Amino acid sequence: MAVLLLAEVTNGELQRDATAKAVTAVKGLGEVTALCVGAHAKAAAEAAATIEGVAKVLCAEDPRYSHRLAEPTAALIVSLADGYEHIAAPATTDAKNVMPRVAALLDAMVITDVVGVIDAATFERPIYAGNAIQTVRTADAKKVMTIRTSTFEAAGDGAAASVEAVAAAADPGLSSWVADSAAASDRPELTSAGVIVSGGRGVGSEDNFRMIESLADKLGAAVGASRAAVDSGYAPNDWQVGQTGKVVAPELYIAVGISGAIQHLAGMKDSKVIVAINKDEEAPIFQVADYGLVADLFDAVPELIKKL
Amino acid sequence: MKVLVPVKRVIDYNVKVRVKADGTGVDLANVKMSMNPFDEIAVEEAIRLKEKGQAEEIVAVSIGVKQAQETLRTALAMGADRAILIVASDDIHQDIEPLAVAKLLKAVIDEEQPGLVLAGKQAIDNDMNATGQMLAALLGWAQGTFASKLDIEGDHAVVTREVDGGLQTIKVKMPAIVTVDLRLNEPRYASLPNIMKAKKKQLDEKTPADYGVDITPRLSVVKTVEPRERQAGIKVGSVDELIAKLKDEAGVL
Known part of the structure; x- marks a missing residue:
């Protein structure tokens, strides 16, 4: 079966580390299609196409995705969900915002912060601040999940997946971006x-x-x-x-x-x-x-x- | 405007959790339980909106075991006006999944028609961080998650969000779901007179069947284990020794 992976794209740039770690987590589940979403996403899509284990990249480039607001981004993912058994993303704040919304729209229970993939329906995740690790099995046909990246090694380079543009989905028009206040820093992430x-x-x-x-x-x-x-x-x-x-x-x-x-x-x-x-x-x-x-x-x- | 605040009864923040020997979960018998800390922040924010004249009524809702009425009494003592308890289980170890909770909350919201839902961003027991977003999806409402600042401006709310790279400010159309992060406010303590008064406030008890919602879990627990323990290492006597160890033994410098 196939996996749709929401790549982490910030201001048009692929966050390669987080995305490549999530690829490692999910590549055993099926062919991985990475989805790059943003007002500018082509460069990110080209970069995602080189991650080993990525078979295909979908690129959704549209001004409505400029700040990856939850409502339009979730609507887009749902519009693409057919044919994928797993819909995953690295557990960044962006994905934590979007993926539970995606899951509810698909009537599935989201599985967040996955630290281990046992089989197609069985996953490990920490609970109680990591004081216990729980293995859960989902009965949902579509599995929507976020991956805790710190527990997976980043997948390597060298792939040359095809990149395909996909159309934007209808924007529910419920929210708009006002400002970012990012602390500019030369230090590593x-x-x-x-x-x-x-x-x-x-x-x-x-x-x-x-x-x-x-x-x-x-x-x-x-x-x-x-x-x-x-x-x-x-x-x-x-x-x-x-x-x-x-x-x-x-x-x-x-x-x-x-x-x-x-x-x-x-x-x-x-x-x-x-x-x-x-x-x-x-x-x-x-x-x-x-x-x-x-x-x-x-x-x-x-x-x-x-x-x- | 009416504000609805979902609150969850969870293991107290300061209690050391123990995994049950049979691996079904964490032992909650005879353990101190409290309101989820993020939900306290949500209740506090609702009260502040009321104090500013931007909210008229605060309805607290809890979904879980009967004992969650203590959690609701806490919300009432802080300043919520009335409460709804949906008794969804009689087993204190049964966690109601965020999807089921969101469906129940949607049913309550269809009846109550609040202008704003303020929820904690995550519960410190299952650490899912999902209910608010799922509820927003089911209602077709806007969501402002991980809020560290909230301003209501007419038919919009301006929400400053804690995100990976810093802060993001967005404007969401009301009615909306806002999930709150730690720095939004510092929750007040309920005073003794208010605790007494809270006992007389209205608390309605319902069941999932009253709302026609199926809460059958989608996830089954295969097992629960303690995390791998990390062994304590050694104490070094000086900065020089520390640098030497990191260079020669650990090889990380």
Whole structure:
């Protein structure tokens, strides 16, 4: 059977890492057709066509898809759904917005944040902030799902799939875009970064967070934050790692001044190497850290920056 | 304008969850239960709209076991005006799926005709993040998900959304579904007098059959397991030792 995969396209550009990881997750389920949607999507479609495991690319280019609003994007996917048993997407905020809407329009129960594909109808997903992994089997004919990308390796390059333009679907006209306020940054994307430096409540203030950023820049790393740090206003929400933020699995995760609440661990415990710097030696973060340094972060971090 | 707020009874945010030995799910017997934290934010936002004169009535709805009436009483104590409980199961371990919840909520909305639905973006038990979007689909309404700011402007709502790259502001036509994120507001605590008053507020009890909705689950649980435990590593004594370990042992620098 066939899979329709909503590729992650942001402002006309393919988010290759997230898309290629989702391809890895679903390619065993059937022939994968990637769908690129946007006001400009041709370049993204050409890029998606090179992902190994992608058999075909559909390109829906129309001004109505410029910000991938949920209502027109879901309507488009539903219009293309015939002939596909699986409709999937990497679990980005865009897909989390769109895919449950798609599922309901198809009278299917969405399966979100899939971390394991057992067979065509059986999937593993985390529940309770990752404190349990549940295997569920769906009775729905069409399976609509989002893929937690941090658990899959990205598919390689080298494919040369055909790209086909598809017509836009009717726009329900229920919403319109007003503005984006993206924090412009030269740092790597959190969800695909090889190294992440995260700060928690222990960092103490927005000003002190600059120190976390300096350490990150020294390592060419992305910057993350715990929910406590975000709630305290030290860091923006799009840096949040955890149950309600982003789920990451870098080669190296450095947690600074983070106690290690289960909600935070849910977002980073699959990292390859975890370093914790905290002055409280009882902090739960040390139970998952490969290397723990019990120290005042205001001494340790500047020293690290100097010596690295 | 009437505002409808769905609320879910879930395991308390601070409770350490344990997987049941038979693998059917997480043990909820004799565990502290509370309102889903995101739903508290939704209730709070509805109350603020009422305080600003933009909402007249707040109706809280919960779907689940009979004990969810405690959750509704909390919503009433915070400031909701009345509540509807749809008893959909008598088993505390039975989670009603977002699709079924959305169908029930649609039936309630067809009766109540609210101008706005404010819902939590996800429940911290099944972590699905789906009900609001599914409800919007079934109603054919606009959706503004993961809201960190909400302004009602006539027949539109301006919603600032928490997205991967930062913030996105959109305008949605009312009636609409708005699902709320953490930074929208800080929910108030119910005062003792309000808790007492809430006991006298109207709470209607219904069943899925009253609405003619089939809630047969689409997903069956094959098994539930504890995640692979990560072993604690070692403590290092200094920054120098840490750098040495990361270079030589872990090979990540």
